[in-house]
Amino acid sequence: MSATEIERSSAPDPDEHSRIVAEARQRSEELVDATYPTGKELLLECDLVMKGGITSGVVYPLAACELAATYRFRNVGGSSAGAIAAALVAAAEYGRDHGGFNRLAAVPTQVGPFLPLLFKPGPNTTTAHQVLMQWLDPKATTKQRSWAVWRVLRQSQRGPFRNAAAAGIIFALAVGLLGAGPPTGTVSILQFGFLFLFVGLLSLVGATGWALREELRSTWRGLSQQGFGICVGSAPDDGDTAGRAPAPGDADDPGYLTDWLAAKIDEVAGVDGPLTFGELEANGITLRVMTTDLTHGHPLTFPFTRRSFLFERDELAAYFPPNVMEQLLGDRVPAEAEGTPLVTPEGKPLFRLPPPHDLPVVMAARMSLSFPGLISAVPLWAIDISRKDPAERLPVRCWFSDGGITSNFPLHLFDSMWPRRPTFALDLRGYHVDYPEADVHYAGRGPREERVRMITTPSAFGAAILDTMQYWADDAQADMPGFRDRIVELHLHPEEGGMNLNMDADTIAVLAAKGRMAAEAIKPHRGPDGEPAGFDFEAHRAGRFAASIAAVQQVAGELDPLYRDPLPDGSSGYRELISARLARARGGHGWIPADAQARVDELVEFGVKRPPNFADYSPRPRGKLRITPDP
Numbered sequence: 001m002s003a004t005e006i007e008r009s010s011a012p013d014p015d016e017h018s019r020i021v022a023e024a025r026q027r028s029e030e031l032v033d034a035t036y037p038t039g040k041e042l043l044l045e046c047d048l049v050m051k052g053g054i055t056s057g058v059v060y061p062l063a064a065c066e067l068a069a070t071y072r073f074r075n076v077g078g079s080s081a082g083a084i085a086a087a088l089v090a091a092a093e094y095g096r097d098h099g100g101f102n103r104l105a106a107v108p109t110q111v112g113p114f115l116p117l118l119f120k121p122g123p124n125t126t127t128a129h130q131v132l133m134q135w136l137d138p139k140a141t142t143k144q145r146s147w148a149v150w151r152v153l154r155q156s157q158r159g160p161f162r163n164a165a166a167a168g169i170i171f172a173l174a175v176g177l178l179g180a181g182p183p184t185g186t187v188s189i190l191q192f193g194f195l196f197l198f199v200g201l202l203s204l205v206g207a208t209g210w211a212l213r214e215e216l217r218s219t220w221r222g223l224s225q226q227g228f229g230i231c232v233g234s235a236p237d238d239g240d241t242a243g244r245a246p247a248p249g250d251a252d253d254p255g256y257l258t259d260w261l262a263a264k265i266d267e268v269a270g271v272d273g274p275l276t277f278g279e280l281e282a283n284g285i286t287l288r289v290m291t292t293d294l295t296h297g298h299p300l301t302f303p304f305t306r307r308s309f310l311f312e313r314d315e316l317a318a319y320f321p322p323n324v325m326e327q328l329l330g331d332r333v334p335a336e337a338e339g340t341p342l343v344t345p346e347g348k349p350l351f352r353l354p355p356p357h358d359l360p361v362v363m364a365a366r367m368s369l370s371f372p373g374l375i376s377a378v379p380l381w382a383i384d385i386s387r388k389d390p391a392e393r394l395p396v397r398c399w400f401s402d403g404g405i406t407s408n409f410p411l412h413l414f415d416s417m418w419p420r421r422p423t424f425a426l427d428l429r430g431y432h433v434d435y436p437e438a439d440v441h442y443a444g445r446g447p448r449e450e451r452v453r454m455i456t457t458p459s460a461f462g463a464a465i466l467d468t469m470q471y472w473a474d475d476a477q478a479d480m481p482g483f484r485d486r487i488v489e490l491h492l493h494p495e496e497g498g499m500n501l502n503m504d505a506d507t508i509a510v511l512a513a514k515g516r517m518a519a520e521a522i523k524p525h526r527g528p529d530g531e532p533a534g535f536d537f538e539a540h541r542a543g544r545f546a547a548s549i550a551a552v553q554q555v556a557g558e559l560d561p562l563y564r565d566p567l568p569d570g571s572s573g574y575r576e577l578i579s580a581r582l583a584r585a586r587g588g589h590g591w592i593p594a595d596a597q598a599r600v601d602e603l604v605e606f607g608v609k610r611p612p613n614f615a616d617y618s619p620r621p622r623g624k625l626r627i628t629p630d631p
Contacts, residue, residue: 024513052080056497060085066519079403083368112505124222168203227376278357290403299406481619550618556607
């Protein structure tokens, strides 16, 4: 198969499908059995960023393994499913010299038989989970799904449904008798039968509506009680702690998603206890993922650097297996602020999160993958510093949800204006209508494949609004020179990845093979014509430098007309302002260093548009520098 696409018809016959699956499995087994270079043998390094997509994350392990044969991973990150993959890739790099990537390559095959079983419901959302799984059945028609959902609702609310249905039947009998009288003749029998059936059907609909209402109320309460998600991700604490972290790869019962993932990360890394960020950093590996603090309304990078968060022991224990909680607690004592214990409104003590180097790696994945409604948000606590009265600055619960809400394709995580190693990015998109057989697309230094969304219905209009809100910032950056040539696209069919929780092992095998093809497409290699193909780091650095230096010159040039001239209201210009600040600094007040004026003079001189004017050599579209907070 080509390194840039896997040829596949949109509706393969059974023999063709079997061939594709067999070839995909073979390519997976090659990476499981491959011999990977040790860390000391590799001179090339790279970073890797992966997009979110719920179950689409199964495409990433083989992509990382293919890259690992050439590069050592230094920085790894992502959002949502990309964060799960990032944690596993970081663990594999940690265990590189002892089979880490061999174990990572086996993950898609291991998860194939039991992927749906990982998404177990919490104690309050069993029916909602059954409804979701019935509706997501890939083999059922819409009619079959609707009937299956109706049966689940009827069974879950058997009492209310039976009572409402019985009342409806009695009401239908009464209407029939009152409307047609006793059925003594043919006409009266027909009239009675018509009224009885008509009202009875309406009553059945009403009974279904009543059962649905009761189930919605129950589910609403359940979601509120367990972090606004159907799946908490960890087994309820019933005293059997051994059952909360089953052996990875157990096809009969893999356990709960977070518990399985925690054990899998440790297995891939080759460690006994929870792998920590400190262990990664000691081996030169940086892991960063995106999460969304809904309480404060902004994205954050995990591990946190800007704010100190706390947790309530019993509350957080519902989200992580016991060994992870032991790592979080250690020998820490309840937190205090100015000698006053920090407690929840119910009086339960709060503990401060450990410093980043002591945090378990699985926590990064869990903080980022909380897909709204499906996987529960994670509760942490922070002091409400917005209150005017110090006595009112009390801890408030902060809900952390999917990192993809604010940045589902975080290209910025390891960005640098002057890169010293490539940062590869794996994107997930649907197929282009003109290229239905191209499973992988790498544009190189050319423009990204622009997509046109056909909007013909209100639902499509609403979906377009949501997608634009979520992706506009990431997509705009991905289209920039110096960004787009390090992105490779993996194309997914509607039944692949995303919310398809019921994917079978064959579908997962084909998806995983796409990941390897994506890595083969972007890795430097020789094309069919013998010419260099894939990512060109020298060209990337040259283009990135041209774009960056032009943006620096533009910012400096914008200062030129404002530097010496006074403001319209007569206030001093910036040069005079700096001089005044320098005078104050010499008197012991102020913040301007002594050589500031000369340095700024040099900067303004650089920004003057005279040859060479770097903007003339900047690739299009041009970039613009701006100051943004570091999440």
